[in-house]
Amino acid sequence: TVSEGQAYTLLRAAWMDDQPTFDRVWRWTRTHLTRTGREGPALLAWHWSPADGGQVVDWNAATDADVYVALALLIAAERWRGPSAADLPAYGVSARAMLTDLADQAVAEDDRLVPFLLPGAWADQRAEGRGLVLNPSYLAPASYRLFYRATADQRWLRLASSAYDVLETECESSASGAAVPDWVRWWSSNRWSPEGPDGGRSS
Secondary structure: OEHHHHHHHHHHHHHOOOHHHHHHHHHHHHHHHEOOOOOOOOOEOOEEEOHHHOEEEEOOOOHHHHHHHHHHHHHHHHHOOOOOOOOOOOHHHHHHHHHHHHHHHOEEEOOOOOEEEOOOHHHEOHHHOOOEEEOHHHOOHHHHHHHHHHHOOOHHHHHHHHHHHHHHHHHHHOOOOOOOEOOEEEEEOOEEEEOOHHHHEOO
16 A cells, blocks of 8 residues: 555545544554654655565655645544544644644755745755756645644745645646646746656646
8 A cells, every 4th residue: 555545545534424444544554654763753654565464665755645644634633522542642633743744854945945845855856956856736735724724833834835836837837738747846936847757747
């Protein structure tokens, strides 16, 4: 499984008011994907494989997954008084820990000092003069506003604004009806390029 799959399951369980499924999935996710002992320990390892009895095969965090897990936990905190199992911490506590680690570990500024949420810490390639790697499909500015409400951390408002900057810049540069790039290499809104196969464009 990948962390995105766990995130989508948690979101759907929260939306459907299915706390037993939510808690069962959250317990498995915490047990198998938590990055304890690594930078950003509240974030999730991206890839777990059943091979060799089941283990993480890629400890990198995929921030779209962490964003949606945090969102699911905030929904759960509003919907239910607390976890149905004694071994799970309060949903809001877990969400805020993830949001702190995201803002601390997966945000970088472009050449104009505008901060962006990266797809992972690996995407900060400024030290090599290669700017940032962004994936616009990972951006969730509406959720960032909810994160600000939950944490009072002003960084989430700035990230919501910069997410719209990326989306607007890409849409304005695409030909009418053309798909926008899935991945981009970004130095600023005036200096960026599609990244990856087929010019980074989605199918």
